[in-house]
Amino acid sequence: MDAFHVFGRLFAIVFAFCLASVAASFFLAFAVPGWVPAAWVFDHWQVGHDLFVYDYQASGQFADLADMVTRLVVATVGASIIGGLAFVPAALAILVAEILRLRSILYHVLVGGLIAIALLVATRVPEAGSTRLPPDWNLFLAAGFVGGFVYWLIAGRGSGIAKPSASGPDA
Template identity: 30%
Template sequence: MSLSRLIARIFMVPIGLFLAIMAASIFLGFALNSMYGGPGMHHDPAVENIFAIFSGFVIAFPLGHFAFYPAILGLILAEFFSWRSIWIYLGYGLALSFFITHAPGEPVDALAIALDARAMAAGLVGGFVYWLISGRGAGIVKRSLDNRPQNF
């Protein structure tokens, strides 16, 4: 086992998770801004974009708080079983974002469906960003243990 590969995985998994949460939150900030719009923007695109990015950073803290432990559980499984498929990370991001943002007793109306659809799209963005940064090399520690030279 290469120590440099182990250190790289130890750093890349948390970095990938952090950037995935940030990307999903910023995407959700833009999606919610398109639904509601900010206060007093007067249709200035630069101000609207700054407000959407700022609201994405604000959204990142509660979403990251609720998503952290389930995401870590899924990422440990992905590392252990060497899952590298983009579809696994997209599906997990989709399911995770739905269960985090959907309240069990919430009424089913057009607003709730629109919010859930935007949250699930943000989960897809987060899953893609994680796969792009860390998911493509999942299980590299296990693979290096299997490919070590045999002593004869």
């Protein structure tokens, strides 16, 4: 195994992780109602999912420019937050996949979902006396699935592709 191959593999892993974080964030920004903080609701525009879908269905056009820009900004900032929070658990999962040569789509998608739920549980502030997950926890799980799928598409299919050198005793 040469240094160029290792560098290329590391580049693919980092690139795939960044795009997986972006994909999960964009999924949350455009699919989860209320993921955008309530302080981002201004005068006549609402950043929620329902108004976006209603505007599109009623007019056949996307919501106003301010709504779209707000969603894009939230998705971009959210990608860095998701990437930062998910870095350590994702790095461990990627390391396991690389060592054990796990190339299964099922592994990567399930790990993405587990990381998303773990982050949701670890970062949420529960209401007094509440031990339940938020009602839209399944959308966060789906965002993790999206992130895991995007990672698998870019780098997960080649996990553990580095094979031992042929100069061993069998050569």
